[in-house]
Amino acid sequence: MSIYQHSITLNNGKESTLEDYKGKVLLIVNTASKCGFTPQYDGLEALYKAHKDKGFEVLGFPCDQFGHQEPGSDDDIAQFCSLNFGVSFPLFKKTEVNGPNANPLFVELKDKAPGILGTKRIKWNFTKFLVNTEGKVLKRYAPTVKPAEIEKDIVALLNT
Template identity: 50%
Template sequence: MAISDFSFNAIDGRTTRLAQFSGRVLLLCNTASECGFTKQYADLETLHQRYQGEGLSVIGFPCNQFGQQEPGQPADIKQFCQTRYGVSFLLSEKIDVNGHNAHPLWHYLTESKPGILGSKAIKWNFTKFLIDRKGVIVGRYGPLTSPEALQGKIEKLLQEKTI
């Protein structure tokens, strides 16, 4: 399996294949609208605006598994993100990132890039995975790591060319 083998439903219900992002740097993040880290939407949007033309794609994956902090319906989530944080990057439908119902992509991410002390489970909202242009998961970052803190790593990956 590779990142490009996965697909998900966008927040509007459209099937989105990650293969369409081949050759791009990806920043994937599980998100929530009622979390103490929700302000990270603004930083994710800043990175999206700054680097999308250079090859970065940010994708948010709303998840309600942590403290029931994403209770809304798709239209509510989308409106909240756009109105409150100006989000224009792609959002998926609400998914699970842990457990038996975890989205297959997130199962792959957590198996491929365990967290601290080898833990595979996502611990909270706004866990981020950074993927290079070749589809290699190069980093997993917890919610305490702001998207802004990843800027240097993103810039380095954007400078690398695919073979």
């Protein structure tokens, strides 16, 4: 299955697939509004603004599986991200990334880019996955990796 075949639902309820992002470099992130890493929204937005015109997208998937740090509704999340961080990159419906109800997109991301020692499970919010223009999942970044630290990898992909 191609990564582009995954169904996704935008925060506003609009159904789509990742096909909409085919040919772009993607950074797919599970996010949360009440997390110690929440300030990374600033860095993600900075990356998005700097490179969106060159074929780059940040895709944010709010997740409430880690310490109940994303308790709000999809509307609450969108409002929080917009007001506090000026987020303009696409946000999707709240989703699960681990367990039996895990979003199939995240199941594939974890299979293609396992974590340390080959672990598949996502350990916390703001785990990031880098996908190239052909839809190949290249790398997983831990929550502690700041968005600015990923920029060189994004630029390298945009320039190939």
